[in-house]
Amino acid sequence: GESVGLHLPTLSVQEGDNSIINCAYSNSASDYFIWYKQESGKGPQFIIDIRSNMDKRQGQRVTVLLNKTVKHLSLQIAATQPGDSAVYFCAETYNNNDMRFGAGTRLTVKP
Amino acid sequence: ETGVTQTPRHLVMGMTNKKSLKCEQHLGHNAMYWYKQSAKKPLELMFVYSLEERVENNSVPSRFSPECPNSSHLFLHLHTLQPEDSALYLCASSRYSRTSNEQFFGPGTRLTVL
Numbered sequence: 001g002e003s004v005g006l007h008l009p010t011l012s013v014q015e016g017d018n019s020i021i022n023c024a025y026s027n028s029a030s031d032y033f034i035w036y037k038q039e040s041g042k043g044p045q046f047i048i049d050i051r052s053n054m055d056k057r058q059g060q061r062v063t064v065l066l067n068k069t070v071k072h073l074s075l076q077i078a079a080t081q082p083g084d085s086a087v088y089f090c091a092e093t094y095n096n097n098d099m100r101f102g103a104g105t106r107l108t109v110k111p
Numbered sequence: 112e113t114g115v116t117q118t119p120r121h122l123v124m125g126m127t128n129k130k131s132l133k134c135e136q137h138l139g140h141n142a143m144y145w146y147k148q149s150a151k152k153p154l155e156l157m158f159v160y161s162l163e164e165r166v167e168n169n170s171v172p173s174r175f176s177p178e179c180p181n182s183s184h185l186f187l188h189l190h191t192l193q194p195e196d197s198a199l200y201l202c203a204s205s206r207y208s209r210t211s212n213e214q215f216f217g218p219g220t221r222l223t224v225l
Contacts, residue, residue: 034213043201043216096212101154
């Protein structure tokens with residue numbers, strides 16, 4: 001499944017499938033990006049980050065891709081699990097100034 | 112547990128009440144933040160404190176008054192709020208560095224203004 005962030009705020013995938021959550025950021029000078037996960041009743045939790053001198057970074061079951069040409073950031077979750085159900089936010093910052101957050105995409109994992 | 116705690120977790124208040132939200136971080140960070148999170152909207156930065164000094168106030172109404180008595184504690188004093196102020200108020204902290212500004216968030220205070 002694939003979403004386009006602010007334009008499609010919900011994404012539903014089958015357990016075990018891969019998920020792709022997209023984010024379009026606004027500032028071409030932004031040099032640091034973070035993906036956060038927010039579960040119901042909790043604050044946002046750091047998942048993975050990437051600096052602008054990279055185009056890909058991998059974590060455990062998650063991969064972030066950065067395309068600076070089109071100002072696009074994506075989060076890929078491999079083998080999505082029910083525990084991955086949450087709202088996912090991208091955030092951008094330039095030169096350690098204040099972070100700007102997207103509105104988020106709600107991921108629902110169907111068993 | 113992120114190392115950032117907030118109390119209370121839920122608060123219901125009338126428009127004439129005065130209340131305070133509390134945030135505490137146990138991470139040794141030097142910057143703290145207040146955010147407002149409303150339904151279907153991006154996180155809105157309200158205040159930033161760096162080394163206990165307020166460095167940003169994003170045009171927040173004066174009915175919200177922050178206080179940072181030390182690097183581990185942050186308060187948000189509320190007075191004569193409006194129903195549209197009902198939201199989740201999130202506190203965050205970070206260790207300011209040249210290479211990253213990862214913010215650690217507390218669980219938030221769910222505020223309802225009647």
